[in-house]
Amino acid sequence: MLTLADIRAAQTRLGDAIYHSPLPYSLSLSRLCGCDIFCKLDHLQMTGSFKERGALNKLLQLSDDQRTAGVIAASAGNHALGLAYHGQRLGVPVTVVMPQWAPLVKVSNCRGFGATVILHGETFDDARAHALQLTDERQLTFVPPFDDPDIMAGGGTVGLEILEDLPDADAVIVPVGGGGLLSGIGTVFKALRPSAKVIGVEPAHAPTLRASLDAGTPTRVATRPTLADGLAVAQIGTHCFDVIRRVLDDLILVDETQIAKAVLRLLELEKTVVEGAGAVPLAAVMNGAVQRLGLQDKKVVLVLCGGNIDVTMIARIIDRGLAADGRLMRLTAHIAERPGSLAKLLSAIADAGGSVKEISHDRHFGPADVAQASVSIVLETRDAAHIAAIRTALTTAGFDIDNPAAVKPA
Numbered sequence: 001m002l003t004l005a006d007i008r009a010a011q012t013r014l015g016d017a018i019y020h021s022p023l024p025y026s027l028s029l030s031r032l033c034g035c036d037i038f039c040k041l042d043h044l045q046m047t048g049s050f051k052e053r054g055a056l057n058k059l060l061q062l063s064d065d066q067r068t069a070g071v072i073a074a075s076a077g078n079h080a081l082g083l084a085y086h087g088q089r090l091g092v093p094v095t096v097v098m099p100q101w102a103p104l105v106k107v108s109n110c111r112g113f114g115a116t117v118i119l120h121g122e123t124f125d126d127a128r129a130h131a132l133q134l135t136d137e138r139q140l141t142f143v144p145p146f147d148d149p150d151i152m153a154g155g156g157t158v159g160l161e162i163l164e165d166l167p168d169a170d171a172v173i174v175p176v177g178g179g180g181l182l183s184g185i186g187t188v189f190k191a192l193r194p195s196a197k198v199i200g201v202e203p204a205h206a207p208t209l210r211a212s213l214d215a216g217t218p219t220r221v222a223t224r225p226t227l228a229d230g231l232a233v234a235q236i237g238t239h240c241f242d243v244i245r246r247v248l249d250d251l252i253l254v255d256e257t258q259i260a261k262a263v264l265r266l267l268e269l270e271k272t273v274v275e276g277a278g279a280v281p282l283a284a285v286m287n288g289a290v291q292r293l294g295l296q297d298k299k300v301v302l303v304l305c306g307g308n309i310d311v312t313m314i315a316r317i318i319d320r321g322l323a324a325d326g327r328l329m330r331l332t333a334h335i336a337e338r339p340g341s342l343a344k345l346l347s348a349i350a351d352a353g354g355s356v357k358e359i360s361h362d363r364h365f366g367p368a369d370v371a372q373a374s375v376s377i378v379l380e381t382r383d384a385a386h387i388a389a390i391r392t393a394l395t396t397a398g399f400d401i402d403n404p405a406a407v408k409p410a
Helices: 004-017 027-033 051-059 064-069 078-090 104-112 124-138 149-165 180-192 208-215 238-247 256-270 276-285 311-324 341-351 384-396
Strands: 036-041 071-074 094-098 116-119 171-175 197-203 250-254 299-304 328-336 355-362 372-380 400-406
Touching (some): 004 051, 004 149, 004 180, 027 036, 027 256, 027 276, 036 149, 051 078, 051 149, 071 078, 071 124, 078 094, 078 104, 104 116, 149 180, 149 238, 149 299, 171 276, 180 197, 180 238, 197 276, 208 250, 250 256, 250 276, 256 276, 256 311, 276 299, 311 328, 328 341, 328 384, 341 355, 341 372, 384 400
Parallel strands (some): 071 094, 171 299, 197 250
Antiparallel strands (some): 328 372, 355 372
16 A cells, blocks of 8 residues: 655655655636636646656666566556656657657657657557567566556655645545546655644546446546557556545546637646646536535645647547637628628627627528528637627628537537
8 A cells, every 4th residue: 555655755866856846826727616726737847747746756676687577567648757857868669659649749759859759549448458479589578667666656656745735725636537646646745744634626528437436446438549559548446546535535527628618728728738647636616516515715735747749639628628718609600692792790709799709601501592602611719708799790780690609629
């Protein structure tokens, strides 16, 4: 069973090789959420994630023969990055197996740290099975991404740093994938700050901890694609689950729209770019967790655990977050096929304060009435109330409108 002594030993072992990431207070997020928000910025680690803590803790305890032969891991990205970086630094050969959908930035960065990267399978489980096969074939040491006491202890050093910087924290909100980070931080908090609440957050598209708690045993779930790709784990770790059951006070599930809005809020209010997995703690407190758990005016720590996100994904998340916020509107209007009709429509939109972002004029697949055409428009708006006002203005002006609503994320 993981203990506080294990985590303290890991912290000593890691030393200055791991960055003691900052824990600033956020006035903007505090006002938004109704409590005192502190953000543990562990996405500022060298490899962009907390994962290198556990990876390095494991590497430092290998035998000389194991170091010479090398290690192998299965990872969606962040664990592989941590292992590759510190393996290169310590002279340990590293092979990583990633699912084929792993974010490109994580794949390229991992190769940049000198690791051998193998893309295999559609899921993390496919990659893990292949890595275990190669472990036997090549006589390598397999380094699990989460379900290992040394990995869990490394993640627990995040909790030690939090309580060093904020000893009177009232709650800590931690992302959940395989459970290594939550088990480590939870062990620290229950030993040193037992009155504080330990809260886990996982995406609704990968609710393995929720299913496991309900069943009373680690339970496999069918994951679906999620913005929090680093948390898309089909089954909680067995060792992790044993610890989590002792230290967890509550678990929150967040959906894809909530995750997108959280990434957007961190970008806008904190000028902080995190991946979906790193944003789920904010998604939780933005969507009722503060009130439900009685955290009003309490000191709440959000563990922002990773920042490795593709630039193209950032653009998509921004658009989805704006849409969920009521700051993008999509509508289709039917207009007469005569000069001035489109100008009249755009004038009505401008008078209502809408700003055209995209427009498409369709004469071929429009209404049954051949004297009309369809115009599909995406507008920048202020909020849901502004969308309603634009809809009313266009209807009043005599336009037939289909789907006059905010753009809905897939």
